[in-house]
Amino acid sequence: NAGVTQTPKFQVLKTGQSMTLQCAQDMNHEYMSWYRQDPGMGLRLIHYSVGAGITDQGEVPNGYNVSRSTTEDFPLRLLSAAPSQTSVYFCASSPPGDGYTFGSGTRLTVV
Amino acid sequence: AQSVTQPDIHITVSEGASLELRCNYSYGATPYLFWYVQSPGQGLQLLLKYFSGDTLVQGIKGFEAEFKRSQSSFNLRKPSVHWSDAAEYFCAVGFSNDYKLSFGAGTTVTVRA
Secondary structure, rough: OOOOOEEOOOEEOOOOOEEEEEEEEOOOOOOOEEEEEEEEOOEEEEEEEEOOEEEEEOOOOEEEEEOOOOOOOOOOOOOOOHHHHOEEEEEEEEEEOOOOOEEEOOOEEEO | OEEOOOOOOOEEEEEEOEEEEEEEEEEOOOOOOEEEEEOOOEEEEEEEEEOOOEEEOOHHHHHHEEEEEHOOEEEEEEEOOOOOEEEEEEEEEOOOOOOEEOOOOOOOEEEEE
């Protein structure tokens, strides 16, 4: 089925560990983005990309890196995990001027 | 300041009753408007969207929304809710020349038997 695929669905990390959250879409969408969702905070944009080789920061980029080497993939890297990064992470993609298709999320716990 | 506001944090409604969720925006131009639903433990699913034209928009799962330019609102409605409609609902706005969407804080809907 076409859509946005996120892996893993669940992850527990120790403080200081690094990891990569994977996101792939098969709809040839130009735009991809990463959000984190925390209780009472809504959705907050971490990083986004308007095409291969182009990335930019959202409102909460600290502690995260991204790259976009292909149209399909947009991985999110946690450089040195902190308890404050415990959250649910969503990847989304869209064509220009249209709504987003979201992945099913990655629930990350940092202990 | 530009913003998307969902005034109701939490709404409780009886099964079979009608539901209306409010969304207001504050932007200079008329944006594109979206409603998303998030069931517990799931990602966000697009319910409906408004770009232009008919101000009453039909979506999936029996939902509809009405765009009112004079009130800068895009309220979501359902005539008769089902227990499966218990979820969090997000309003979002965007523009044709910008990929980014701005999301409201969300409204949690509880359905009681």
